[in-house]
Amino acid sequence: MKDIASETRPLFEARDLTKRFPAPSGLLGPKKQVHAVEGVTFSIRKGEVFGLVGESGSGKTTVGRMLVGLIPPTSGNMVFDGKEIADLPPAKMQPYRRRVQMIFQDPFASLNPRRRVGDLVAEGMEIHRLGNRAEQREEVARLLDLVGLPADAARRFPHEFSGGQRQRIGIARALAVKPDMLVADEPVSALDVSVQAQVLNLLHDLKEKLDLTILFISHDLAVVEHFCDRVAVMYLGHLMELAPRESLFARPRHPYTEALLSAAPVPDPARKRARIVMEGDVPSPIDPPSGCVLRTRCRYATADCAQTRPTMNQVAPGHFKACLRDDIL
Amino acid sequence: MLRTATKIVRDPEMALGVAIMAVLVLVAVAGPFIWRVDPLKVNVLNSLLPPSLDHPMGTDDVGRDVFARFIWGAQVSIGVALAVTVIGTLVGGVLGLIAGLLSGAVDLVLSRIMDAILAFPPLILAMAVAIGLGTGMVSAMVGVILAAIPWYFRLLRGEVLRLRHMMYVESARALGASNMRLIRHHILPQTVSTILIQASSVFSFSVMTMAALGFVGLGIQPPVPEWGTMITEGLAYALTGQWWLGLFPGLGIFALAVAGNVIADRLRDIYDPKSGLGIGG
Numbered sequence: 001m002k003d004i005a006s007e008t009r010p011l012f013e014a015r016d017l018t019k020r021f022p023a024p025s026g027l028l029g030p031k032k033q034v035h036a037v038e039g040v041t042f043s044i045r046k047g048e049v050f051g052l053v054g055e056s057g058s059g060k061t062t063v064g065r066m067l068v069g070l071i072p073p074t075s076g077n078m079v080f081d082g083k084e085i086a087d088l089p090p091a092k093m094q095p096y097r098r099r100v101q102m103i104f105q106d107p108f109a110s111l112n113p114r115r116r117v118g119d120l121v122a123e124g125m126e127i128h129r130l131g132n133r134a135e136q137r138e139e140v141a142r143l144l145d146l147v148g149l150p151a152d153a154a155r156r157f158p159h160e161f162s163g164g165q166r167q168r169i170g171i172a173r174a175l176a177v178k179p180d181m182l183v184a185d186e187p188v189s190a191l192d193v194s195v196q197a198q199v200l201n202l203l204h205d206l207k208e209k210l211d212l213t214i215l216f217i218s219h220d221l222a223v224v225e226h227f228c229d230r231v232a233v234m235y236l237g238h239l240m241e242l243a244p245r246e247s248l249f250a251r252p253r254h255p256y257t258e259a260l261l262s263a264a265p266v267p268d269p270a271r272k273r274a275r276i277v278m279e280g281d282v283p284s285p286i287d288p289p290s291g292c293v294l295r296t297r298c299r300y301a302t303a304d305c306a307q308t309r310p311t312m313n314q315v316a317p318g319h320f321k322a323c324l325r326d327d328i329l
Numbered sequence: 330m331l332r333t334a335t336k337i338v339r340d341p342e343m344a345l346g347v348a349i350m351a352v353l354v355l356v357a358v359a360g361p362f363i364w365r366v367d368p369l370k371v372n373v374l375n376s377l378l379p380p381s382l383d384h385p386m387g388t389d390d391v392g393r394d395v396f397a398r399f400i401w402g403a404q405v406s407i408g409v410a411l412a413v414t415v416i417g418t419l420v421g422g423v424l425g426l427i428a429g430l431l432s433g434a435v436d437l438v439l440s441r442i443m444d445a446i447l448a449f450p451p452l453i454l455a456m457a458v459a460i461g462l463g464t465g466m467v468s469a470m471v472g473v474i475l476a477a478i479p480w481y482f483r484l485l486r487g488e489v490l491r492l493r494h495m496m497y498v499e500s501a502r503a504l505g506a507s508n509m510r511l512i513r514h515h516i517l518p519q520t521v522s523t524i525l526i527q528a529s530s531v532f533s534f535s536v537m538t539m540a541a542l543g544f545v546g547l548g549i550q551p552p553v554p555e556w557g558t559m560i561t562e563g564l565a566y567a568l569t570g571q572w573w574l575g576l577f578p579g580l581g582i583f584a585l586a587v588a589g590n591v592i593a594d595r596l597r598d599i600y601d602p603k604s605g606l607g608i609g610g
Contacts, residue, residue, distance in 0.1 A: 068503045069503070070499060070502060070503055093505075094505055097503070097504070097505035098505060101503065101504070102500070102503040104496055104499070104500055106496055109495065109496035109497065110496040110497050110499070110500045111497055111500070112497040112501070112514070112515055113497075114518055114519070115514070123501060123504055123506070123514075124504040124505070127504055127505045127506050127507075127510065128505060170500075173500070173504070174504075177504065177505075
């Protein structure tokens with residue numbers, strides 16, 4: 001892993017990022033909202049792989065979708081390369097859209113089945129008017145080679161490829177517009193385990209070669225531990241903990257992370273780990289608990305946890321947690 | 330597309346529908362050049378002659394050749410049905426696309442207007458419009474188009490809402506694609522089959538409704554030999570034994586409507602994604 005200390009300028013910053021969706025409600029009842037993302041603050045340094053983990057419904061994908069401009073935030077700021085982009089009108093978003101690209105979870109659904117691979121890869125260049133037709137065709141060939149696909153792939157249709165190959169097409173498609181940052185939303189979770197490593201290695205090589213910054217969204221802790229420099233843990237729309245990888249996996253400081261790590265399988269039968277089971281289900285994001293959102297399932301919760309919403313506090317160098325209890329973990 | 334074409338050719342029902350349609354179109358297009366008889370020429374001496382070699386469909390009460398009128402009627406029916414289908418597809422389809430893409434207030438207003446139109450039985454609506462605008466071909470067509478617009482509207486709106494959330498549409502949006510580009514490259518191509526199916530049904534609906542309007546005197550006016558009005562004219566003679574006046578135009582309407590419906594029905598099955606045959610590719 002490259003030394004990231006030398007390049008610490010944040011490429012992207014989210015401050016108090018919040019997204020609420022209108023919830024389906026009765027005609028007369030009060031208007032309800034889904035609290036998908038609530039007051040999330042983090043920054044991503046240039047050249048790092050920033051992991052965002054959490055179970056489904058934790059809001060991690062919503063963060064990614066806001067980041068690439070697919071949905072506008074309800075409130076909060078997003079600063080990319082020094083520029084505020086959260087409230088830009090669509091027309092001014094265009095240069096930013098080019099610089100931040102997304103890799104989608106499902107490589108089967110995210111490629112239009114009726115278009116040829118060459119057209120799919122060239123689409124971004126067409127939209128952003130990068131080069132003429134001939135140059136674009138050359139670039140497509142170069143990109144296909146870069147992601148490890150045969151040159152004749154350009155003339156074929158997505159359904160002729162396997163899941164791993166399709167994800168490579170998705171990566172080529174994102175790279176075609178020469179982005180600075182990639183948002184990889186569970187890029188390998190739809191793939192067979194045997195090809196996950198190949199695609200991850202490809203992403204890693206590309207990151208080094210093209211000097212990319214990556215927001216890596218995943219629920220797979222083993223993958224995150226392998227791939228990310230820093231990791232943020234989300235639960236019910238809130239950030240729970242944010243720390244450098246080594247620090248987080250060596251000593252989780254937040255009850256939620258503790259439980260999450262204890263649930264992940266350890267590839268060593270000799271190493272026994274206490275299994276911490278969270279009681280109950282994730283509460284509804286339409287009506288999240290007061291105070292700390294984790295308190296309904298947290299074994300350390302006190303009366304105070306229902307009153308006060310914890311903020312992110314530094315507990316070790318670069319290691320933050322949102323928990324009122326300083327006396328645990 | 331090639332596989333779709335093969336599938337259509339190998340489908341016997343589809344082949345029948347296409348064959349009937351082809352024969353009727355051929356009659357309408359080539360008929361006047363082969364059967365060079367003036368459909369408006371009155372010859373009272375030849376009135377009410379039964380079918381013969383000189384008059385394959387007999388003659389009517391003022392001695393006009395029914396076959397020549399049948400040919401002209403085919404032109405009128407097919408031409409009007411085509412115009413209704415095309416205009417209905419364009420207007421209803423574009424409105425549906427707009428409602429689906431913009432959603433919000435635009436969608437709400439357009440959808441309620443379409444619901445209001447749908448509240449009327451289509452034939453009654455077409456009649457009301459035809460009466461309101463004054464009887465004639467154009468007002469009858471406006472009535473039929475108006476009845477057909479909501480069908481396209483709902484269809485396309487639903488398709489856009491469905492496709493808008495497809496991951497590959499999201500993916501194109503993440504690349505920065507404009508709404509126009511999304512429609513042109515990622516949404517419209519996927520709706521072609523749905524539109525074709527609906528268009529075939531609307532074609533049949535138009536044939537039947539225009540004939541019904543003609544039958545009650547609200548459609549195309551004499552002396553233009555529209556099949557519906559020809560049936561009305563023949564009705565008076567059905568009881569006195571001159572069956573050929575009403576039978577042939579009736580068969581024409583029947584065949585054309587059946588052909589349209591069979592084609593719509595088979596297209597639906599052929600394009601059905603669950604039938605295991607993807608289109609494109």
